[in-house]
Amino acid sequence: MIHKTIVRAPEWEIVIGLEVHTQLSTSSKIFSGASTTYGAEPNTQADAVSIALPGVLPVLNKGAVERAIKFGLAVGAHIAPRSVFARKNYFYPDLPKGYQISQFDLPVVGQGVLTILVEPLSGNAKPYEKVVRITRAHLEEDAGKSVHGESQGLTGVDLNRAGTPLLEIVSEPDMSSAAEAVAYAKTLHSLVRWIGICDGNMQEGSFRCDVNVSVRRPGGPLGTRREIKNLNSFKFMQQAIDYEVQWQIDTLENGGKIHQATVLFDADKGTTHAMRSKEEAHDYRYFPDPDLLPLEISEEWKEQVRATLPELPEAKRNRYVKDFGLSSYDAGILTASREVADFFEAALNPPQSPLVRGEASSSPDKGRPGGVEAKLCANWLIGEVSAQLNRDGLEMQQSPVTPQQLGGMLKRIADGTISNAAAKEVFRTMWAEGGDADSIIEAKGLKQVSDSGAIEAIVDEIIAANADKVAEYRSGKDKLFGFFVGLAMKASNGKANPAQLNDILKKKLAG
Amino acid sequence: MSLTNADVRKVASLARLGMTETEIESAREQLSGIFDLIAEMQAVDTNGITPMSHAQDVTQRLREDVVTEGDQRELFQSLAPQYKGSPQVEAGLYLVPQVIE
Numbered sequence A: 001m002i003h004k005t006i007v008r009a010p011e012w013e014i015v016i017g018l019e020v021h022t023q024l025s026t027s028s029k030i031f032s033g034a035s036t037t038y039g040a041e042p043n044t045q046a047d048a049v050s051i052a053l054p055g056v057l058p059v060l061n062k063g064a065v066e067r068a069i070k071f072g073l074a075v076g077a078h079i080a081p082r083s084v085f086a087r088k089n090y091f092y093p094d095l096p097k098g099y100q101i102s103q104f105d106l107p108v109v110g111q112g113v114l115t116i117l118v119e120p121l122s123g124n125a126k127p128y129e130k131v132v133r134i135t136r137a138h139l140e141e142d143a144g145k146s147v148h149g150e151s152q153g154l155t156g157v158d159l160n161r162a163g164t165p166l167l168e169i170v171s172e173p174d175m176s177s178a179a180e181a182v183a184y185a186k187t188l189h190s191l192v193r194w195i196g197i198c199d200g201n202m203q204e205g206s207f208r209c210d211v212n213v214s215v216r217r218p219g220g221p222l223g224t225r226r227e228i229k230n231l232n233s234f235k236f237m238q239q240a241i242d243y244e245v246q247w248q249i250d251t252l253e254n255g256g257k258i259h260q261a262t263v264l265f266d267a268d269k270g271t272t273h274a275m276r277s278k279e280e281a282h283d284y285r286y287f288p289d290p291d292l293l294p295l296e297i298s299e300e301w302k303e304q305v306r307a308t309l310p311e312l313p314e315a316k317r318n319r320y321v322k323d324f325g326l327s328s329y330d331a332g333i334l335t336a337s338r339e340v341a342d343f344f345e346a347a348l349n350p351p352q353s354p355l356v357r358g359e360a361s362s363s364p365d366k367g368r369p370g371g372v373e374a375k376l377c378a379n380w381l382i383g384e385v386s387a388q389l390n391r392d393g394l395e396m397q398q399s400p401v402t403p404q405q406l407g408g409m410l411k412r413i414a415d416g417t418i419s420n421a422a423a424k425e426v427f428r429t430m431w432a433e434g435g436d437a438d439s440i441i442e443a444k445g446l447k448q449v450s451d452s453g454a455i456e457a458i459v460d461e462i463i464a465a466n467a468d469k470v471a472e473y474r475s476g477k478d479k480l481f482g483f484f485v486g487l488a489m490k491a492s493n494g495k496a497n498p499a500q501l502n503d504i505l506k507k508k509l510a511g
Numbered sequence B: 001m002s003l004t005n006a007d008v009r010k011v012a013s014l015a016r017l018g019m020t021e022t023e024i025e026s027a028r029e030q031l032s033g034i035f036d037l038i039a040e041m042q043a044v045d046t047n048g049i050t051p052m053s054h055a056q057d058v059t060q061r062l063r064e065d066v067v068t069e070g071d072q073r074e075l076f077q078s079l080a081p082q083y084k085g086s087p088q089v090e091a092g093l094y095l096v097p098q099v100i101e
Helices: A002-008 A064-072 A178-194 A234-253 A299-307 A313-324 A328-334 A338-348 A356-362 A376-390 A403-412 A420-435 A439-444 A452-466 A467-474 A478-489 A498-509 B006-013 B021-044 B073-082
Strands: A013-023 A084-088 A099-103 A112-118 A128-141 A147-152 A154-158 A164-173 A207-216 A226-231 A261-266 A273-275 B088-090 B093-097
Touching: A002 A112, A002 A478, A002 A498, A013 B006, A064 A164, A064 A178, A064 A299, A099 A128, A112 A178, A112 A328, A128 A178, A147 A178, A147 A356, A178 A234, A178 A338, A207 A234, A226 A234, A226 A273, A234 A261, A234 A273, A313 A328, A313 A338, A313 A376, A328 A376, A338 A376, A356 A376, A356 A467, A376 A403, A376 A420, A403 A420, A403 A439, A420 A439, A452 A467, A452 A478, A452 A498, A467 A478, A467 A498, A478 A498, B006 B021
Parallel strands: A226 A261
Antiparallel strands: A013 A164, A013 A207, A084 A099, A112 A128, A128 A164, A147 A154, A154 B093, A207 A226, A261 A273, B088 B093
């Protein structure tokens, strides 16, 4: 399926835009003081406002607005000095007021941009950067939850989630493949967690994606779009888009027409199917909510919020490339989440010198603040550490090896105390049993032999015991060099400093 | 601007209002009156005037993000049976006629 799409790609252009609902990480609801904690008993967090008792009035949560401002600043967007809440009218039992309070023509966050790093799915295509435009982001309240099938002919309603603050982030239709859409969603997911406005828990519905998909002939007019609703995993997003794109292409190539529709993805079958047929029923009759006054955001408030923003992923990535000489790709992996970036920086800098930024840029030896090679550290994090985390099903912040432990070990690799092979053993021990690198190296006798006298003695012994091979080597059989390295390493129990050993061997074999 | 009975039926259906033919007729007359008033207002020159979203020129007061409301489920759900048209309750859930898209 996927390959068919790619082969046909020149004939059809894919156009994708996303609407993402992020649940803001406030303690209380957007318009009332009820708790937003996930997983409580049904309706125990549904106060008078959440269940829409007559006569109650909404009062806007400052924390929700602050988070919206944070997001806007993070994507370089215009923050509206004045924005307006509107009623979106529709009937559904999980929306007891009969309308959702949202924003319509005057949203709090205007146009911004998000730079994404796309990893193409097809074999040898290279990762590339793309700038996706964000149209707007607006504040609104979440609805409750319907529970079907508990009682015959009845639906149960739990209004705990009703009134949870959402920031709906709308992109321009700038993405032209499933890979780009997924990269955008992942970057956005990482960003909202990075700036601390959303916990990003997709299983609990804190980050839900609606994907608008259409196809067209290159250069032709935009095709009719279908909206895939409520995707809560990146894998499903990928599958849903692949299926939907193929379905639309097949439909058009067979002379059919695409009708605007809302579709759902069936994860078991891997297919999409239309959810509502009566599109004209979606007449939301938006109007400004008379219960809420315009929201004013002063320049001063905006600047206060700006001061609380951490260094953003993109800036960090560029700094890693510039200051540490990392590849853009490696820097991208290290800044994919704040936890990884924090781990990386903490491992680079032993606890006594926490000023990463200052040190890194003023250090004459850019690649090694705190004596740890940044590239070496990056390789270990991207390689061994992430492999172990994957194996044990852990997140970065759950790593049993602390950044300080890793940093301590990397220092011993950098200063030649241990070889890479020995480091792997030190790391495995740290992971399983804890302890710092120096004591593990000591206890296990992993210290590399860098005493040239000792290495020379080993080499002399080998040369004496293998006179025939030495003769062969000297008569031009260069390949035998590896054989001697192997013997010497074995004789030193793997502890000989490899670079030193090479030098000494070369010199002695030359005669 | 004059409304037709079909317009009124559409609006009533969007608002989930059941109306008899007589009611539709009288609603059409009343609504048309409102539209006439709007037409009259639209004749006013509003060039250079920033639209207001609220009748009062004041801005939204904000709440600190603090949980102030505790669990009142029992109270709310014990009230329900006393009022006509309010939903039944089971296992903490409000019950409504089955809705499945």
